[in-house]
Amino acid sequence: MSETTEGKDPDNGWREEYWKRNLRLMAILLAIWFTVSFVFWILLVEQLNQIVIAGFPLGFWFAQQGSIYVFVVLILVYAKRMDRLDIEFGVDERDQNGDRL
Numbered sequence: 001m002s003e004t005t006e007g008k009d010p011d012n013g014w015r016e017e018y019w020k021r022n023l024r025l026m027a028i029l030l031a032i033w034f035t036v037s038f039v040f041w042i043l044l045v046e047q048l049n050q051i052v053i054a055g056f057p058l059g060f061w062f063a064q065q066g067s068i069y070v071f072v073v074l075i076l077v078y079a080k081r082m083d084r085l086d087i088e089f090g091v092d093e094r095d096q097n098g099d100r101l
Contacts, residue, residue, distance in 0.1 A: 014089055017089075018085065018089045018091070021085060022082070022085065025078065025081055025082070025085075026078075029074050029077065029078055032070075032074065033070070033071070033074060036066075036067075036070050037067065037070075040059075040062055040066075041059070041062055041063045041066075041067065044059070045059035045062075045063070046059070047059075048062060
């Protein structure tokens with residue numbers, strides 16, 4: 001049997017690599033999210049609360065403000081890295097002049 005009849009197109013190797021790299025990026029960012037949200041804000045909150053900045057315990061600040069900043073940064077990192085990955089694999093959304101659509 002040929003690869004085409006088994007459901008695998010020989011030209012799909014780049015798609016598998018693209019998806020593999022996308023999943024690796026998501027796994028890294030989710031690990032960062034888990035570490036920051038679970039470890040810092042739940043497990044280390046007592047130690048962080050020993051540090052006071054502007055009258056607020058650091059653990060409280062991380063839980064209230066830090067979480068928002070970390071999540072926004074993770075979203076921006078994901079968008080930027082995926083844009084680079086799209087360009088590398090030629091699936092970015094640009095016209096013939098190189099301008100974004």
